[in-house]
Amino acid sequence: MSVAGPAGRGRPMRRGRGLLDRQAIVAAALAVARTEGLPAVTMRRIAEELGCGPMSLYRHVADRDALVLEMLDVVAAGIDIPPPSPDPREELTGLLTAVHSALAVDHWAVLPLIAEGKSSPLILPVLDRALAALTSSGLTGRSRLAVHQMLWQYVFGELLWTHHDQPDSQGKRMVRAAPADAFPVVADAVRSAGGHPAENFPDNLQRLLDGVLAPR
Known part of the structure; x- marks a missing residue:
């Protein structure tokens, strides 16, 4: 190492x-x-x-x-950064997925990154490429920075959510016990739930990029 x-x-x-x-x-x-x-x-x-x-x-x-x-x-240093792509969606998908995969192994790193503001200068090439991809998609100025921050907020927030997800947490028991007559949509969502939340990362990332990269 x-x-x-x-x-x-x-x-x-x-x-x-x-x-x-x-x-x-x-x-x-x-x-x-x-x-x-x-x-x-x-x-x-x-x-x-x-x-x-x-x-x-x-x-x-x-x-x-x-x-x-x-x-x-x-x-x-251990992030498996993909080769650059001229396509903004492919570039952002590759970069964000690579970081997410690394932090899914080293999930301990999420809190010092977001709660303590710590970071490594070795991540700067990834940030520069992500910003460049947003620039090539037509975003500039404050909008570009705001979208860049939102994408990372999704990556970090998803990691916090899935890492701390517990199958029998107090919150989940509360939701499962919610009376269907009073909260029918909650009850329907509980019935249709399946799989671990981490499985949703790729699809949800694409949903987010659908909005970010939509024509203006």
Whole structure:
């Protein structure tokens, strides 16, 4: 695994279970985040995973925020970005789907991206291509930026919704128990529901692009 960014300070040290350097620290943090979520990623926990003391980590990463940024670099570097397409719909579909696929694996990354405003500079080529596609579709100025933001809001919002979707949540029990005589449309929707919400991402993305790319 390659980690973007400047090289860590100091010489790698042999501690506990293996070589202690920035790459090992970020790899351990990613493993914890992928299995237990980002809140479980603490300097103490990562030190335990690596068999060293927490202070040893600070030779290589400044603090937890810096570690999270390193983790986001790895996620961004792992996005399977498709070749450019001159067709705006194909270009946007490919870019947004690629990011969605990466974040579906590293779903822990969604909250720091949207709630904390963190990001990786490695995502800038994707943003530039998405904006270029919107430009070629005829959007300019504030409209172009507003549509660009709306598309990413859909990607992130869908990931939050599907990741936290629980088959027997309190909200779902409430909806299923809604009396059909009082809420007939809700009851009909419950009857017709099927599959996991994540399955709807491709079709809903196209519905969104139908409106975004409609002739003006």
